[in-house]
Amino acid sequence: MIRLKDVELEYENGTEAIRGISLNIEDGEFVFLVGPSGSGKSTIIKLLTGELIPSSGRIMVNGFAVSSITSKKLPMMRRTLGVIFQDFRLIEKKTVYDNLSFVMRAVGATPKEIRKRIPYVLELVGLQDKAQSHPNELSGGEQQRVAIARALVNNPTTIIADEPTGNLDPDRSLELMALLVKINELGTTVVVVTHEKELVNRFGKRVVTIDEGKAISDQVGGYVGGRIHA
């Protein structure tokens, strides 16, 4: 569950990145955060992951008060999240299997748990045959599926995807979004940041539109040019 209450973020140079956003996302929801470039979408993601601390307001993520979280609790909060980036951020020198195993090891999983979990997650994203491949041997779509597998491997409550289709062609983008919908149907909350209106319109999910650091609409339906279609 994600709660943002009157969240504001002002940088040291006086720029107001977020201007009083309030937002609730329930467990198991699928939400698109949409808006033009520079609207504050990615800043919200950084606030949710604890990379940025709001100037004012309150943020709760999966039971953790992120706006006032201690450095000791921050890793525990992040273990409830799986984050997917536009540029995949895979470790080139590691195989697909090792890219996944190292994040499991990072949260204290045993070798036995790792051996059991990784084949399951790779099968979920359709990459069971690519475990020993290196990222540079995979297509863009496959690399992004590895990134999804990595986000899923620690069994998070919430998946946060920041422009996950930004580097993919339309077919691969659709395929990837379908995969995120499938993951959502298995019970994981999914928050997708995107500015691809056609893609958003195809899924008929909840859409929160951000513009100039404010949430200007919150509806189930589609999105065209900053306006919402019910």
Added chain:
Amino acid sequence: MHEHNFGYFFHEGLSNMFSHGFMSFAAIGITVACLLIMGTFSLVAVNANALLEELESENEILAYVDDSFTEAQAQALQTTLEKTPNVASATYISKEEATKAFQDQYPNEQMFQNLNPDIFRDRYAIHLTDLRQTAQTKAALEQIPGIVKVNAYEEISNGFITVRNVATVVCITLILILFIVSVFIVSNTIKLTTFDRREEIAIMRMVGATNSFIRWPFVYEGFMLGLLAAVIAFFLQWGLYEAVARGVASNDTLQLIRVVDFRQLWSQVAAVFAGAGILVGIGGSLSAIHRFLQI
């Protein structure tokens, strides 16, 4: 820390070392050089100290007995002298022995060969425990009834103390400077590794790895760099020391200097090198990783 992670941390640390082979080689080389210089100065200080102790033990003060005392009375003073604070030993020297010692100093001076022993006084050759308290001890000895005069060569004692103090200060200063230089070099080497792995560190942080989990592989890397440097430096130091000791022993002038046997020192040298190497390695790695763990 989970037990099964030890192998992982060790593997990651080792792999970090080899991924920047040249910088690791440079860090080990610099640390070895610093340990060697530090070790050499320390060993010189140890030998200088041993030499000074030897010279100090030979530096005696003389307490002269009253002429009116019989030999028996003079010898009876020994207990009182030995009980005086800071007196390590007091050796009785009779007038006759003093005369003979004087004559032995001038074997070719005919006029000294028929001296009457009565012109000399009975005396005590006194060794002190702590040369720094020479003046106080001299004053205490002068208070003893029967002791009429005390000759103490305070300027020589003070000279020994000054030499030792200067050697200690120079040694400590050099050790500190070299230690900081080593930490800096190791820190920069590990910074390269952390820079190379910044993406990996960012991902680990994003998935909820604790700071200690992120830190451990780098600490292992620093530990291994430091330990390896210490082992290499130890064997080089050993070889160097033995070579210098052989050189001193075979030199006609220098052979009077007694070089402390390395077998008496090797365990301390090994412990200090291992300790300093590991400290430099771990200190360097912690300083390098610090800024990556701020967010």
